[in-house]
Amino acid sequence: MAVTVGEVVELPVVQQGEPEVLSARRWSDPVRWLHIGGVADLSSLLQGGELVLTTSAGLGRAPRRYLQGLADAGALGVVVELGGASTRLPPSLAVLADELDLTLVVLHRQIRFVDVTEVVHRRIVAEQYDEVAFDRRVHEVFTELSIKRALVTSIVDAAAEILELPVVLEDLAHQAIAVSAAGAKTAVLLEDWENRSRRTPTSGGPEQWALTSVGPRGEEWGRLIVPVPATDGPRVTMVLERASAALALNRMVERNNTGLHQQAQSGLIDDVLQGRVADAREASARAHALGLGKATRYHPVVVRVEQTAAETDPLAAQRRNVSLLDAVAHTVNAAGHTGVFTSRRNGEVEALVSVSTTRGGSDRALTDLGRRLRTDLRRVDGVTRSVCAVGTPEADVTDAIRGLAEAGHVAEVALAMRDDARPYFRASDVRLRGLMALLRDDPRVQRFAETELKPLLDRDAAADIDVLREYLGLAGNKAALAQRLHISRPALYKRLAAIQQALRVDLDDAESMTSLAVALMVLDARQRP
Structure with missing residues (x-):
């Protein structure tokens, strides 16, 4: 900070002169320079902003004219060395200095003016050097950031x-x-x-x-x-x-035009997922400042589109991801909801959504949003299928953002299931069947399914496979199965016995039923288009 008039007077070297303040005007103004003058008219020697050091002789025979000249030249004030405690200035000078907006200080003992100027000028020069160094630092920092x-x-x-x-x-x-x-x-x-x-x-x-x-x-x-x-x-x-x-x-x-806002939203989600932001209040404040409406629960939502074999151009894929992000954000906002959005994987958009339930419950709102997304995303070039997955709603923004992992898994499984009837999916909608759909191309899973169902597959017993599927779907309830298939119980028992003999397993055994059910899920997933 610049040296002020008051700070100059408070210097130990000045205090040795037993200063008396007659006018404290301009006390907090910064001193541009100290000027030692013994002539009666300094107006031609000053540029403004100076504090003048002089003696009583320097005031001359016309002290009023002297002070007026200082004021006209833009000086801040004058420190007058009287040279003796008994010497006084006329009280009228103090009044005049106050009227002229000048500092007026008298010293009752002699001091070395050169000692004062040395201290003050050193501080002034140091301050100016600091300003130059600060300016240079600012220039270098932002120039380097711009270049990079x-x-x-x-x-x-x-x-x-x-x-x-x-x-x-x-x-x-x-x-x-x-x-x-x-x-x-x-x-x-x-x-x-x-x-x-x-x-x-x-x-x-x-x-x-x-x-x-x-x-x-x-x-x-x-x-x-x-x-x-x-x-x-x-x-x-x-x-x-x-x-x-x-x-x-x-x-x-x-x-x-939209990059900065999207970068900020993506940055918030990444900061939470990477652990750089752990304070729930900070995450909530940033999310709300980015446009997320306040709600009692926040829904982690992941929208995923089907990849096509023709996507070999990374720039085209990036452009499509930007289009997907824009489309999802626009659809969410157009539906009356708010959110923060990011696209961290190809063909996938993650969002933290504050659902507006003014027209019904959250399930109804999410159903409407899922249908809108399916319709709107078909307008994006290259998109033929999409799914919307919703994770567990959370009251805390950070917990909801962490729930995007769950929603992402559900979206991946739902896309593999090829169930286009549901407007959106939750974890309860995919469960084990969804997992098998996701793993259907794994050779180990395929080998397991083939081994479990091999006797029926080898003889192309599609009818027996259908009976087995219905039997397992009814958890082994034979009476209900006979009613559904419209056959008698003895005929059903005979057919189940033949299936059991072919598979060489006990169809009433819980583990056998589970293994066969999983094998059928894999078979169904692979037979879907």
């Missing part, structure tokens, strides 16, 4: 690290797309962010924020904000403006 095409989060982190203050990047909808807390609590910083930001259109405001627009004039796409009061306003402004320029350059290079 650093991520938006890296630019925001750099600004926060330099200022040692939290920094938030928001879009025009006042959603926080990048946050660097710099030691503060993210949940506290982002509490009710959208409303607080809308109440602060410019720097200052009720919360004393510092901010700058991001983007070319007339094409601004966001704001960079320090959401806490800052003591060094010029430095904060300079860093924000330099970071804003780096962000604007990043945006020009990327040329992706």
